[in-house]
Amino acid sequence: MNFTWRSLWFALMIVSLMMMGTACGSSMGDGAQSGEITVGGKDFTEQHLLTKITSIYLKEKGYKVKEAGSMGSSVARSALENGQIDMYWEYTGTALMVFLKEPAETDPAAAFKKVKKLDAENDLVWLEQAELNNTYTILMRQDQAEKLNIRSLSDLAAYVKKNPKALRFATNAEFYSRQDGMKGLEKKYGFQFPTNRVKKMDSGILYNALKEKQVDVSVGFATDGRIKGFNLVSLEDDQKFFPVYHAAPVIRKDVLSKNKKIEGLLNDLARRLTTENMMELNYKVDVDHQNETKVAREWLVSEKLIQK
Known part of the structure; x- marks a missing residue:
């Protein structure tokens, strides 16, 4: 009889501990369980x-x-x-x-x-x-943009149409070929960079090329830290072209x-x-x-x- 009561007591203790564990688990953080x-x-x-x-x-x-x-x-x-x-x-x-x-x-x-x-x-x-x-953006050096009074893509388009040989544009191969890239941009804003004024390069060196004055305009990404670091400016997409x-x-x-x-x-x-x-x-x-x-x-x- 003593053995039976001890067995029952141990069983009840185990069940009680299990219930306590479940209760503790339900009070823990959402991620913990x-x-x-x-x-x-x-x-x-x-x-x-x-x-x-x-x-x-x-x-x-x-x-x-x-x-x-x-x-x-x-x-x-x-x-x-x-x-x-x-x-x-x-x-x-x-x-x-x-x-x-x-x-x-x-x-x-x-x-x-x-x-x-x-x-x-x-x-x-x-x-x-x-x-x-983090959409596409078109960049210029801040001092040059201010000098030429270019604040928006419409301003850029108007300047290029009047001065087609004045600016050099840097792009990566993907942006150059995409319809939502350079081709679509030029169509939307009604201008075109002459082929010999466009320089294709790897994405990683676009910002440096602009900073070092190897080019005058470049495609970039709106949240890139180098925009601030290199004193660049994003031109306003005033006709809402970029997705x-x-x-x-x-x-x-x-x-x-x-x-x-x-x-x-x-x-x-x-x-x-x-x-x-x-x-x-x-x-x-x-x-x-x-x-x-x-x-x-x-x-x-x-x-x-x-x-x-």
Whole structure:
């Protein structure tokens, strides 16, 4: 009889401990009971920073996080669709035109609405889009733009039409050949750079070529830190030619359903990221050569999202 009562007592103790463990688990952070979150990213400075910002923030909020950065754009998308990563930051223009095979869109709200709806069919959830818009931009040295009184693409078009041999234009091969690149730009604004005034070069040296006065005008990306670092100026796209490339966190539907609090956290990040502050962060890495992790953490602290 004593053995039976002892056995029953031990059994009750085990059940009680299990119930206590379950209760403790339910009070833990959302990430603590939902497994590991794999944060992906593409292979350029801005994406490295977005990956670091997201990973550090989620870790501070109790999630187990694995980073999977430095992927090509198509690889990142495939990894998300195949479940190799759980989320990454994508650009509306890239998703719309490259992955969803839709026409370019210059209206931010329309582009976001379309990608959100179409990707819902792929079980991918677009959370809030940031003000951050890493679209194409046309650049000049600030002093030269001021001297020639060129502030917008319409100003540039008018100047080139009157002075076709005066300016040299730098472009990478992709922008030169795309309809939403140079060909479309010239058609939209009604001008054309003479072929012998166009210099094609790798994307990485466009900014330096402009800075060193090897060229006078160049294509670039709106959030690149070298715009600030090299005293360049983005000409206003006053006729709204370039598609929008607003960044937003994109997460798999099944991951979001298991980690409901993550939506609010990622949306909070998105609301704070602008074209201007992203350019500043890129500048710190590309021009000041600061460590990406350090820059990401300092920004999170400055936004009071995490403690120092």
